[in-house]
Amino acid sequence: MIDEDLTTGPISGHFRKLALPAAVGMLFSTLYNVVDTFYAGYIGTQAQAGLIVGFQAFFVLVAVGFGLGSAMSALVGNAKGRKDVADARHLAAQGISFAIVATIIMICIALLSGPSLIAIVSEPGAYRDAGQSYFNWLVLSLPGFILAYGGNGILQARGDTVSMQRALMVAFFANVALNPLLMFGIPGLVPGMGFPGIALATVLSQTGVAIYVLYRIFGRAMMQDLKVGEFIPLPRKYREIATQAFPAGFALLVTFASGFIVQYALKGYGEEALAGFGVAFRVEQIFLLPALGVTIAFLPIAAQNYGAGNFDRVREAFKMCWMLGVAFTACAFPFLWFGGALATRLFSSDPEVIRISALFMKVEAVILPIYVVLFSVNSLLQALKKAVWTMWIGIYRQIFGVAFFIWFLSEALGWGLTGVPIGIAFAVSTGLILSLFIARHVANDKIGGLKLF
Numbered sequence: 001m002i003d004e005d006l007t008t009g010p011i012s013g014h015f016r017k018l019a020l021p022a023a024v025g026m027l028f029s030t031l032y033n034v035v036d037t038f039y040a041g042y043i044g045t046q047a048q049a050g051l052i053v054g055f056q057a058f059f060v061l062v063a064v065g066f067g068l069g070s071a072m073s074a075l076v077g078n079a080k081g082r083k084d085v086a087d088a089r090h091l092a093a094q095g096i097s098f099a100i101v102a103t104i105i106m107i108c109i110a111l112l113s114g115p116s117l118i119a120i121v122s123e124p125g126a127y128r129d130a131g132q133s134y135f136n137w138l139v140l141s142l143p144g145f146i147l148a149y150g151g152n153g154i155l156q157a158r159g160d161t162v163s164m165q166r167a168l169m170v171a172f173f174a175n176v177a178l179n180p181l182l183m184f185g186i187p188g189l190v191p192g193m194g195f196p197g198i199a200l201a202t203v204l205s206q207t208g209v210a211i212y213v214l215y216r217i218f219g220r221a222m223m224q225d226l227k228v229g230e231f232i233p234l235p236r237k238y239r240e241i242a243t244q245a246f247p248a249g250f251a252l253l254v255t256f257a258s259g260f261i262v263q264y265a266l267k268g269y270g271e272e273a274l275a276g277f278g279v280a281f282r283v284e285q286i287f288l289l290p291a292l293g294v295t296i297a298f299l300p301i302a303a304q305n306y307g308a309g310n311f312d313r314v315r316e317a318f319k320m321c322w323m324l325g326v327a328f329t330a331c332a333f334p335f336l337w338f339g340g341a342l343a344t345r346l347f348s349s350d351p352e353v354i355r356i357s358a359l360f361m362k363v364e365a366v367i368l369p370i371y372v373v374l375f376s377v378n379s380l381l382q383a384l385k386k387a388v389w390t391m392w393i394g395i396y397r398q399i400f401g402v403a404f405f406i407w408f409l410s411e412a413l414g415w416g417l418t419g420v421p422i423g424i425a426f427a428v429s430t431g432l433i434l435s436l437f438i439a440r441h442v443a444n445d446k447i448g449g450l451k452l453f
Contacts, residue, residue: 015298015321028169039198045127045348047130052274056259057135067249068099073382074382074387075240075241093231103143117135127271136199147214158300163212167208171209174204182200248378273417275357276355283340294321301317315450326372340362344358374428374435377435377438389438393434397431404427405422
């Protein structure tokens, strides 16, 4: 398999080649979650609320995998830009062993803290029990998630976004088949598991994704001279990886911590509010996918060109990234604003769930373009090896901002439930201002400025 050189050729061509597979892969990943929400609806609103609660707690643990993926995309991409094949190979091997160590640690944390995480965002009752059961089964999928997303960063750094796309497509169709099979069983032959069957389907399909991603990594040209000793943890390499992975992973952890804050604010409004938020979140992600594909493609493009010293190409790619992303999300506005209630009816017939979900989608329709610029800045900071700033931006926007503005609007001003999505919008908007200020400062120091206009 030939690695892609992103330091030459038209930037727009690299975006087309990388962004489309990334977006398609994420589409199937999102549809995967939509399928879970759909089948949980067969059991009822309590199951859908339990799904979002358990899923949120679980993804706090998976943040390390996404952080590692960002780190490997930036570090291996930088080495690729420098034409240092040996360092790129060694970094890839160290990244894989890092993922194994991280998986063991996360499983221990899951076993010790799972019930506490679930309790934070739920009230005692059937939906908390459902969320705990779902979480317990999902722990078995941690190796698959962390190895797959960490490994995908290595593939992205080499210009390969197709492998993960294929894996996620297959996982989606496997999930479509496994969900009803494991939930309901085969009458007279195999008993069904009920709600936990949704989680077991994820365990099986995500393990398959990890196996395929690792197969693709070891098939690449740069891995052909790989030695077993290169997997042995080296403190210097682990520090280099952790320095890049921790802020990126922590930034994602903060994202899910934000979800905990939102769920904490919503739990006083009943399980319908939690279910409505969960449905809106799934639908919104579908419309965000084209823009996410662009920002995913931007990271390896920027990383390779920064490693090669092509700063003009880094600036050109950044400008193209956020402009394309804003254009894509602007097109989503009418669908989310006017079609939110209709979309929710595919997952629930509960009038209160439909009303709340439509409210969240109207607000998201307005702020989706802001998200894209934020994601573009995050990818830029990671490519410039300044990922620590993504952590601080996330702490402000998704912890302090979300908590403060939701409290201020819902409680201080008495807006109630309406204050929750609007509070999120205020946090995102002010977070954008902060991120642009930081991006300008870092770019001036690392690449001679952004020079956007």
